[in-house]
Amino acid sequence: MKLTFIVGARPQFIKLAPIWKAAKSLKHNIRIIHTGQHYDDKLSKIFFSELGIPKPNNNLGVGSLSHAKQTGMMMEKLEAEFIQNKPDWILVFGDTNSTLAGALTASKLGIKTAHIEAGLRSYNKEMPEEINRVVTDHLSELLFVPTEQGMKNLKLEGLESKSFQTGDLMADLLKNMKKDIKAKRKKYDDYYLLTLHRPASVDNIETFNWILQQIASLEENIIFPIHPRTLNTIKTNRIKINTNIKIISPQGYSDFQTLIANCKGVLTDSGGIQKEAYLWKKPCFTIRSETEWIETVELGWNTIVKPNEGNLKKTIASWKKPEKYNNIYGNGNSAHTIIQKLSGKKSA
Missing domain, CATH: 3.40.50.2000 (Glycogen Phosphorylase B;)
Structure with a gap:
C-alpha cells in the first residue's frame, strides 16, 4: 500500500x-x-x-x-x-x-x-x-x-x-521514550515552563504585553523556549522581558519533554503542549479563551486563563491537584x- x-x-x-x-x-x-x-x-x-x-x-x-x-x-x-x-x-x-x-x-x-x-x-x-x-x-x-x-x-x-x-500518537511516542527522558539530567530547578506562539497571543502587542505582565507578577522562575515568531515580535517592538523569565532557544523533542517532566507547571497557548502536560501529570494553564482539549479542563488538570481578563497568579494559587487521573489518550x-x-x- x-x-x-x-x-x-x-x-x-x-x-x-x-x-x-x-x-x-x-x-x-x-x-x-x-x-x-x-x-x-x-x-x-x-x-x-x-x-x-x-x-x-x-x-x-x-x-x-x-x-x-x-x-x-x-x-x-x-x-x-x-x-x-x-x-x-x-x-x-x-x-x-x-x-x-x-x-x-x-x-x-x-x-x-x-x-x-x-x-x-x-x-x-x-x-x-x-x-x-x-x-x-x-x-x-x-x-x-x-x-x-x-x-x-x-x-x-x-x-x-x-x-x-x-x-x-503523542502518547505512543512518549510511552516509548519516557524512561530515557526521565534519565536525562535536568538543567533547571523550581520553574514554570512557558510557550507562546499563536498570532492571537504574540502579534497583538496589547495582548502580548498583558501576558508578559501576568507572567512577571508570578514571582516565579520561568523557562521560555522561544518560537521565532515570538522572538521577532519582541525584537521588532523592543519589548523588555522581566528578569524572572529566562529565554532559551527552541528545544528538540527529548529536551522539551525533560523541561515538562521537571517543571512545576506549564503556561501555554499551544494545543499539543496542553496534551503533553497532561501526559506528564503537570498542571497546565492555557492562556487562551478556549481549548480543543476539553477533557483536560473537565478533569481538572488544565485551566483556561482568558487573555486581558483572567488573573494568572490567582488561578495558579487556587489550583488543586485532582484526585483522579484518567488515561484519556x-x-x-x-x-x-x-x-x-x-x-x-x-x-x-
Whole structure:
C-alpha cells in the first residue's frame, strides 16, 4: 500500500515518528512530504534526526506566507507530487495549513485521505486551526480520533460512520521514550515552563504585553523556549522581558519533554503542549479563551486563563491537584491501530 504522509510543523513531526515506524514494520511504500511550513532547523530538522524519521522525500519549501498564499502554494506543489506518485492514501495530521492543503488537494484528485487527530473542536471560528480541522474532517474518508470527546464532536456533525477512536500518537511516542527522558539530567530547578506562539497571543502587542505582565507578577522562575515568531515580535517592538523569565532557544523533542517532566507547571497557548502536560501529570494553564482539549479542563488538570481578563497568579494559587487521573489518550498503540485500519485489518 502506498502511503503519503503530509507534515509541515513541529507537532506533526512528533506524530509522524510512531506511525512511520508502524507503517514501515508492515512494509508499506511510504513517502514523506514536508511542506516547509516550519523551516527553522530547531523547529524541523532536529525532530527528524532525533526521532529517527528519514529525510523527507520532497520538501516543498513553502515557508512563511499569508494563510491563503501559503495554502495555495502548498496545493499547487502537492498536486504535482500526488499526480506523479499516485498514493493509495494521503495521511494528514492535526490542524495546520499543511493539513488543509493536503486534504483539499487529495479530494480534488479523488485520492483517499485519512485525518489523524480528527474531531477536535474549540468552537472558535476566528482561529484558522478550527477552520482547517473542520474542513479536513468533512473531506476525509477516514477519521482517526484521539479521544472520546472527539468522537462525540464528530457524531454531532454526522461523521460518526467514518470515525474511529484510536488514542493519540503523542502518547505512543512518549510511552516509548519516557524512561530515557526521565534519565536525562535536568538543567533547571523550581520553574514554570512557558510557550507562546499563536498570532492571537504574540502579534497583538496589547495582548502580548498583558501576558508578559501576568507572567512577571508570578514571582516565579520561568523557562521560555522561544518560537521565532515570538522572538521577532519582541525584537521588532523592543519589548523588555522581566528578569524572572529566562529565554532559551527552541528545544528538540527529548529536551522539551525533560523541561515538562521537571517543571512545576506549564503556561501555554499551544494545543499539543496542553496534551503533553497532561501526559506528564503537570498542571497546565492555557492562556487562551478556549481549548480543543476539553477533557483536560473537565478533569481538572488544565485551566483556561482568558487573555486581558483572567488573573494568572490567582488561578495558579487556587489550583488543586485532582484526585483522579484518567488515561484519556490511549494505551500507546495508536499507530498500529491506525495502520491496521488503513490496511483493512482489525486492530489487535
